[in-house]
Amino acid sequence: MLLELAQEQKMLQKVIRDYATEKILPEIDEYVQSSTFPTEMIKGLAEIGVMGIPYPEEYGGLGEGMVTFALALEEISRVDASVSAIVMANSSPATLINLFGNEDQKHRWLTPMITGQFIGAIGLTEASGGSDTAAIKTRAEKVDQGWVVNGSKLFITNSGNELNGVAVIAAQTGEKNGKKLTSSFIVPRHTEGYIVGPKIHTIGWQAADSRELTFEDVYLPDDCLLGEEGSGIRQLLTSISYGRISIAACALGVAQGAYEEALEYAKIRQAFGHQISKYQGVSFKLADMATQIDAARLMVQRAAKLADMKKDFRKEASMAKLFATEMAMNVVHQSIQIHGGIGLSKEHRISKMLGDAKLLEIVEGTSEIQRMYIARLLGC
Incomplete structure (x- = not known):
């Protein structure tokens, strides 16, 4: 497409x-x-x-x-x-x-x-599980004209900075016909009992802000329930599919930046009397990088276009996320290889991109989760 x-x-x-x-x-x-x-x-x-x-x-x-x-x-x-x-x-x-x-x-x-x-921030991941939405332990108990929430969330991006104003979280709200009910709630930042932990320092996204959130008897009025009670899993799965397109697009950008750094460096770096871009070992790496980036871009655009057309885009979103994030890891790796020793310096942009690419490969479902989900949609 x-x-x-x-x-x-x-x-x-x-x-x-x-x-x-x-x-x-x-x-x-x-x-x-x-x-x-x-x-x-x-x-x-x-x-x-x-x-x-x-x-x-x-x-x-x-x-x-x-x-x-x-x-x-x-x-x-x-x-x-x-x-x-x-x-x-x-x-x-x-x-x-x-x-x-x-x-x-x-x-x-x-x-x-x-x-x-x-x-805003999205509160889904917990210490006991990330992609396993059925394992959510945070609970919301119904009280008069509202809900009381207890539990915690982990690795929540955008949760502790001065611009944060709200989080949307998932919580268990009981059972129906033997099945757990999961619901979504809007939690304003300064609600009493809403505790924001210290920043979690990760190998990538170092200027972003990820923290643990704890809820201790947090009272939320009824108008903080998002949609109907028990519809949380369906809501989250829909949101995650959109998120996978976004993650794939971010990975595409990281790969494009890493490729441009490698191409520019290869054209100015001299070795044995020639630009290293003239050597087949380097030029073939650049050719592969450009090809993989182009393929990922088409996959991202296809998934995004299907979403805009209100068609089923779940499989295409997971495919784009899987391919683009693994591609980004490979492209950054090869870019560092082309840079040689200077690519190992923390002062160089390319070294930072390695951590950024790795986070993209994990969030919104690891590569293993994507393969499992794609296989399921294929009818396996």
Whole structure:
């Protein structure tokens, strides 16, 4: 499926690339090295409309869909995956509220999240399990005119910085006909009993913000329940499919950035009297990298286009996520190989990309989970 971008998409893509090149690239190393949240960069991206790209105009979005959002994430990740991870993580709760929230919830929570007033987090993963949604232990007990939540979530991106305003979490809400009921809840940041733990330092996304969240007798009024009680798993699976497109787009951007670094270096690095790009051992690596990136881009665009067309895109999203993230790991690895010793320096962009690519291979379902899910959709 070869997609020809509309003129408006090309213009927005250029605006985002210019912003990433002029505003993010010169300053991001300072944030990465100090593990500091890039508040002003996120505000700037919100100002040019990035946070609201796939959401309806009536709530403050651009109404452009997933193809355009994937383009934006690729352009940002090409410069730095920490920043794109923040944008992507905000889109997960925004998508849940957009798809399943009522009008009041959309105006109260979705609009601020996509216009830059604050950002959101998605609370699914727990210490006892990540991809196993049936193993969720956080519980919400029904009380008069509300719910009381107890439990914890782990590795929750966007949860502890000054811009965070809300988290959408999954919790068990009892049983029906012998089956556990999982429901989604909107939790405002400063709710009593909502405890945000210290930052978790990971090998990638170092300027992003991931923490443990603990809920100790957190009272939520009835209007914090998202959709119907017991519909949480269906909601989360839908959101995760959108998230897999976003992760694939981020991986595509990381790979593109790593490839460009390798190509530029290979053209200026001299060895044995020649540019190393002239040697077949290096040029073939670059040819493979370019080919793999192009294939991943087509897969990402196909999945995003199917989502925009309201067709079943679950399989294509998982395929794109699987291929693009494993491709990114390979491309970054080969780029470091081309750079040689200098690629091992923490001061060089390419070394940081290795950790970023590895996180992308894990989040929103590992490669093993993707293969299992794709096989199931194939009827195996």
